[in-house]
Amino acid sequence: MSLLRRLLRDRSAVLGLVIITVLVLAALLAHPLATFPQDVTTYHLSNRLLPPGATFWFGTDRMGGDIYSRMLFGARLTILIAVVATSVSVLIGVPVGLVAGYCTNRVSDLLMRVSDVFLAVPQIVLAIAIAQTLGPAIQNVILALSLTYWPFWARLVYAETRSLRNEVFIEAAVALGASPLRVMVLHVLPSIASSLIVRTTIGMGGAILVAAALGFLGLGPPPPTPEWGRMIAESREFLPQAWWYATAPGVAILLVVMGFNLLGDGLRDALDPRLRRGGDGR
Amino acid sequence: MRDLSVTFTTEGGIARVLDGIDLSLLQGEIMGLVGESGSGKTTLARSILGALPPNARLTGQTLRFDGRDLLTLGARAAAEQVRGRTITFVPQDPFSSFNPLFTVGDQLGELMRWKSPDRQPGERIYARARKRADRDRTLAMLRSVQLADPERLLTKYPHELSGGQRQRVMIAMALLPEPRLVIADEPTTAVDVTIQAQILKLLRKLATERGVSVLFTTHDLGAAWEICDRITVMYAGQALETAPVASFFREPMVPYTRLLLDSLPSRDAGLRGIAGDVPSLVAPPTGCRFHPRCPGASDVCRASHAVAVALAPEHWVRCHHPHREPVRA
């Protein structure tokens, strides 16, 4: 309750929240909102590369499709990729980090070395390599993102768990006879939840950016799927004349990534345990 | 030597952490400020130093130190001439008060650069002659706080010292600028009894030798008994009783003081505490703040806080119903 109030007091966080809400609404209501919903798959070569106007709000593309309508359906794809890829990364990274951080044995070392290997290669390069190998398809993009993204969560959870291990309340729970699983899930996890939420929010923005980059490189879902990165790639050859072609998806990506980052920063401030735990004055 | 006297009245902000305190300290005297946690003794110490957190507001009539009113003295002038120079501080936790990245010698050198008694006000250049003199002075001081091998100690990092050594260095740092007043905020809370005995002994000896006044805050009545000349009891931001150490312990007059002394674990008294909790400072009880826990509280206590009266020589009491008979023969 007070968390929400604190969040709403932060102007940039509210801006982020608004952007993300608009994105979600656009994706959910793509059909009713779109002026030409059929343009996602059909061609109207006669309407090719028209500038923005009353009929085509954001102009048309090289196939004569309405960019505004395609953007809306692209939002669906963007959300799908971001949510699924980030969730998979969280589902892999958090348990790995917890186990590696909590236990001190060979297995935990091995887990962290594996994630180090992933982190050693720049994420985008690794994602490109995986997507290239698997071929252009939406599930491959998601897979490539998930596989390259989880070490970030593993690292975060690992570091936080390591410092929590020295906390007295964790030791007390162990002394009480709590099993490692119990300590990890019921004590460690809630304590690191806030930083996890922040990281995940910002991570969503990152996932969208990488997904768009893959699409731009032709490694995303194949045409005519309305993917934002691919739309920018297609616009390149018409760039000096058809400025609107690249503008709409470009601005959309910028806004969405910024939205997630702003919200993440706002959440970090709102969840800051130092503020919440205040008042134990001496 | 002139008589040094500090008299001041302060009032804290919304949470009235200090509520109309009068206190005076004489030249070369050790004044104990005794109270439980939350009684405002640390805040009082900080107000004198001018090191209050930014949300604190200090109001009051006068806060005079050595003839100068610290309340009207500007912040810059206070920092330059008073704080760390004529009034110094021994903190409670000697570990976190050092910067772990620099050696003890660096930190003492930095202190002497700005706060050495040889430094003229406004002097910026650290002349070599003064530097050498300061180093000698530092080594002599470290020896006088009974630290063996001070040359080697200067090259060490804070974490390489033991708790007792750190506290000794802290005392040395507080005495190096040759201050008139040392504020020691619970200097022995973090150390063991055998070390505490050594530190207290040292503090008393140095203060007496150098004629320095010490404001010694503590929650440990035993430590206060050891070294103080006079003791002031504080409760929830109010000073309740001020007395010379002998009459303070022999014939305490305020009920709170009596209960506090009774709480000390001892064979004959058994286990006696004080019921209830320290009140909230944001909405403190009216009148005397101790009245909700006081066995002898009456309507007068709820209505107003008594004015200070001297019931015996040098024995000031702020209570409507003081006990007049001694506790121990």
Place this chain on the structure above:
Amino acid sequence: MTPDTPILELRHTSTQFPLRNAWGRRTGWLRAVDGVSLSVVRGEILGVVGESGCGKTTLGKTIAGIFQPSTGEIRFEGSEIGSLSPTEGRTLRRRLQYCYQDPGASLDPHWKIGRALEEPLVIHTKLSADERRARVRGVLAAVGLPQTHLDLYPHELSGGQQRRIGLARILMLRPSLVILDEPTSGLDVSVQATVLRLFLEARARFDLTYLFISHDLSVVRLISQRIAVMYLGRVVETGATEIVFAAPKHPYTQSLLAAVPEVGGARVTETFWLAGEPPNPTNLPTGCRFRTRCPRAEPRCAEQEPALRHLHDGRMAACHFAE
């Protein structure tokens, strides 16, 4: 079992921690607890005193199974528990509980008090949720806190209340031996007395035995029947509290007692003679550990470490000169 059977018995128990250099290589051992033999009789309060770094907390945690002893035996209620792994010892250790120095920090800041108190029952018993809640209410009343506190978070409690919750959490499992680690440090004297009284009441009511670890000698004197004085991982003197306090035989105990300020008594600062500080526990002196600070040290103290031996009045001391 006769009343005099020790509930807890330690035989030459040691706990060591490896010291590692920057490359993770072991360079030596820190002997935090070194060959301690102690026994605690059912129903008594044994005070363990010593300065910080003397190993008293490590001793408590070793008995509680938080640390593994490197050598020696720990027998609790007749069975050996020292060599058991934490999982194996869990059921045995139900009746042996460790009460943390700072109960505020030992409670999960995200958990309400009620849930924190139920946790031991969830782990160790098969009680239903209602039965658990009933027992929590019972214990909470026993430590003198109102039921409304169940819905508070740990940071909303005062220091004294946190101690009570800490004790309540321990009592949930109906232990027979409780290790109280510095239970009064950080408390104001006016609160300290009430907390100590609570410990005594709980002992009478739940039939407890306490191992009372503290650096506060005046508290230990008041509350414990027997004391053990520790210095650098060793017990240097042990015996009935009154006998030891009246006439300490080990020079360290003497200096420790002499250091305590006594209101109205002679001023310690004028008479105190012990100089220096305990040596680094990673690099112990040969022979008697106290000899570097001992005023009576002789050459034989450096050659031969004095054993803890019985004196005529039933106490034991580890000094060549004690009689």
